[in-house]
Amino acid sequence: MARLRTEVPGPRSRELAQRREGAVAAGVGTVLPAFVDHAEPGLLVDVDGNRLIDLGSGIAVTGVGNPAPRVAAAVHEQIDRFSHTCFMVTPYEGYLEVCEQLAELTPGGHEKRSVLLNSGAEAVENAVKIARHATGRPGVVVLDHAYHGRTNLTMAMTAKDMPYKHGFGPFTPGVRRVPGSYPLHDGLSGAEAARRAVAAVDRPDEVACVVVEPIQGEGGFVVPAPGFLPALADWCRSHGVLLVADEVQTGFCRTGDWFACEHEDVVPDLVATAKGIAGGLPLGAVTGRADVMDAVHVGGLGGTYGGNPVACAAAVAAIDTLRDLDLNAAARRIGATVLPRLRALASDAVVEVRGRGAMLAVELATAEDAARVAATCHAAGVVVLTCGTRGNVIRLLPPLVIPGELLAEGLDVLEGAIQ
Structure with missing residues (x-):
């Protein structure tokens, strides 16, 4: 007590x-x-x-417990073996294990690939990079009340000015904001809200991706009206636009499913994850369709600490805990x-x-x-x-x-x- x-x-x-x-x-x-x-x-x-x-879990990070016994043991074991090599220099099995788990757990039975990173904002930013490269289009569509991070690009994608954006501009161009679904305040059905959203998208042939939080986080824990996400996914498919699910806060059992998109059987092209993935250690990821992920040239993705071996060991243990419990x-x-x-x-x-x-x-x-x-x-x-x-x-x-x-x-x- x-x-x-x-x-x-x-x-x-x-x-x-x-x-x-x-x-x-x-x-x-x-x-x-x-x-x-x-x-x-x-x-x-x-x-x-x-x-x-x-009742905060470090902002949805320590869902498996703090400390989680299995995560702590895995971290100790890995840190005693080696703490870092950089996967881009000399790889290690833990990175593969996390990517294999992500391929199994994220929505959809299609072939998938992943890249491991350090944070949610880095995951979202890389998802946009991948979408732009794969489609050859520059535009990014986001929703009112969205929060996607604190880098320059993800600040541009974030709706709330204070404290996240105030005084930090100018921001990355190419981001378009459209209305989302906020049932309490708009009174619209999911289908109606989706029609309103896509009607606000100018020149869809120039849009690489629509980035959505299946339940909005910093924007107010806004649960969209039923049907909104499926209708948005249908529109994306019909216009050659990639659907990116920002599951950074909603992922890894937080909403009662492995990922919040599963509640309405929505299968995104790309999924950005972080927070609850590694039981408190810094790790993020982008997981998506193999053809989309593999469209990027060798060397175009990565980072010095992305998929650090200690964080990977923690992630494998955290996923095992989520599953076993x-x-x-x-x-x-x-x-x-x-x-x-x-x-x-x-x-x-x-x-x-x-x-x-x-x-x-x-x-x-x-x-x-x-x-x-x-x-x-x-x-x-x-x-x-x-x-x-x-x-x-x-x-x-x-x-x-x-x-x-x-x-x-x-x-x-x-x-x-x-x-």
């Missing part, structure tokens, strides 16, 4: 926060300045001994627990409760409401995150292995904060 020995943040965390001011760039934000000493299943224990219920079922159980409780809340501030599996959100009336709820939870020792283009959404990303009693205790605190 959660237990607070001091206020949050405590005195030792405040001391470290002062050190931070003299060493860390001011532009690096922190949601909850309680410095972590170690972790237990569903808990973060800070340097003051406070046991904090973790059936964490898809665990995610569905979390959703079945959380959604009814939050939907029963009686509060003028609650606009909508939504989500799928263990990717859940409460949209509140204002950003100020969300900030107050988050601050109340943090002071009570529960880690929650905010999101949304207007900053008015509380998002929940509990570890898929969180004990039921901890989840219930965290929800008690959240409900009290909202009420």
Whole structure:
């Protein structure tokens, strides 16, 4: 259970926060300045001994646990053998194992290839590179409320200005933004929202790819109306446009399926992954149709650290854990627990409760409401995150292995904060 020995943040965390001011760039934000000493299943224990219920998983990264025993053992074993060679110089089997697993797990039974990278933004950027090279077209279509990363290209693809884009332009050209599906606010069916989206695409013959989050993340955990993604996929096929699924936050059992596209049997041409792939180690990937991936010339893809052997070992162990513990079922159980409780809340501030599996959100009336709820939870020792283009959404990303009693205790605190 959660237990607070001091206020949050405590005195030792405040001391470290002062050190931070003299060493860390001011532009690096922190949601909850309680410095972590170690972790237990569903808990973060800070340097003051406070046991904090973790409903954030490091932004959907530590779904298999923190630390996950199998991941920790694999990392120790690999680091004792060798830490790095660069796959482009002298390769190693772990890289192959991860790519083989991705070919098996990502949607579709077609032949696939993968490239391993370092982060979600790098995965999305490489997916766009590959799509442009394979199609010979420059255009990239993204949706309102999208978030795709912090590189120059992915900032151009991201909708939210503050804090992600403000003052950092000019951005990469060739990105076109169209309306997506936000049922709460647009009132459209999936088919209607898709027709509106594609009608806004000028010159589809110049578009290399449409990049979508099957459930939008930073934009507010927006679940599109049923039929939106399949209709968008059909339009892409009919116009020779590649469909890229940004599954960075939704992937690896987070929504109760290995990938969120599977909920409506959508098969993307390319899938970008990261976050939950490696149990906390930095790893990203692009997996896609063999003919598309192999269209790029030798040397056109790669990077010094991409597919680092320690991260690959962690990924293999994390995937084994996801499979052996059936964490898809665990995610569905979390959703079945959380959604009814939050939907029963009686509060003028609650606009909508939504989500799928263990990717859940409460949209509140204002950003100020969300900030107050988050601050109340943090002071009570529960880690929650905010999101949304207007900053008015509380998002929940509990570890898929969180004990039921901890989840219930965290929800008690959240409900009290909202009420």
